[in-house]
Amino acid sequence: MTDSRIARPRAVAKRIQQKIESGEIGTGSKLPSQRDLALEYGVSRASLREAITHLESTGLLHTEAGRGTFVRTTHPPQKPASSMDPLRQYSNLDLCQFRHMMEGQAARLAAMRIRDxxxxxxxxxxHVFRNQIRALDVHEASSTDLEFHNIIVRISGVQLFMDLHESFRSMLIQMIELPQKVYNRAWEPVIEHERILEALKRRDPDEARYYMQSHIVRSAERLGILLAGDVV
Structure with missing residues (x-):
């Protein structure tokens, strides 16, 4: 039996894709708000966000921090089916260990390759992330948070890192989003991002890796997912 938590985002993603392919939603158009789309399709905002992030991973949509989600004007060719399904479920421990290893190395490479x-x-x-956290807009902040990491992975220049990060986008964004019980710690990720960025500005590979891996471990502990020893 198909897990409804997976089937529901798949169905929504398919319906949005059909509207785009039929021309009902034109290329370059901005999608309606997540609230409106969730009401239209009768799903939770969490399911709607997962559907959107899946379509982003295929290259059909892209989200701009502070502006919204848009249909890309050009679409990449469809990739062949792969056993690495973006909606496949992995444990939070799997994801944290993956991020600790891969994003740490990506930050190290990014420090050596980063441009002005x-x-x-x-x-x-x-700047956008700070404003969203001040407003406690954790839904939008989670997308901006993940985009910060995506940018660093792209700067690393390793295509496999980029592909893997995109493949797990929907699960990563669910893990990143702060639950209400830890809103009082919402500013901590901002400070951690600042430290990562400062290390990148200094072009210090070891420091960039250290602060990235520290950030991932602290995020896991902050959300009560696991202890630092489980990651490293």
Missing amino acids: EDITTLERNL
């Missing part, structure tokens, strides 16, 4: 324009992009992302 990349720093500007990360600073812009951090």
Whole structure:
């Protein structure tokens, strides 16, 4: 029997894709708000966000921090079916260990390859992130948070890292989003992102890896997912 937690986002993603392919939603168009789409399809916002992040991983949609989600004007060719299903379920421990290893190395490489324009992009992302956290808009903040990590992975220049990170996007964003019980710790990720960015600005590979891995461990502990010893 198909797990409804997986089937529901799949069905929504398929319906949105059909609207785009039929021209009902034009290329370059901005999607309605997540609240409106969740009401339209009769699903929770969590399921709606998972459907959207799945479509982002296929290249059909892209989200701009502070602006919304848009249909891409050009779509990449469909990738062949793979055993690495973006909606496949992995444990939080699996995801944290994956991030600790891969994103730590990505940050190290990014520190050696980062350009001034990349720093500007990360600073812009951090500015948006701060404002969203101040407003306790954790839904939008989680997308901005993940985009900060995506940018660093892209800067690393390793295509396999980029593909893997995108493959797990929907699960990562669910794990990143702060539950209400820890809203009082919402500013901690901002400070941790600031430290990562400062290390990247200094072009210090070891420091960038250290602060990235520290951030991932602290995130896991903050959300009560696991202890630091379980990750490292």
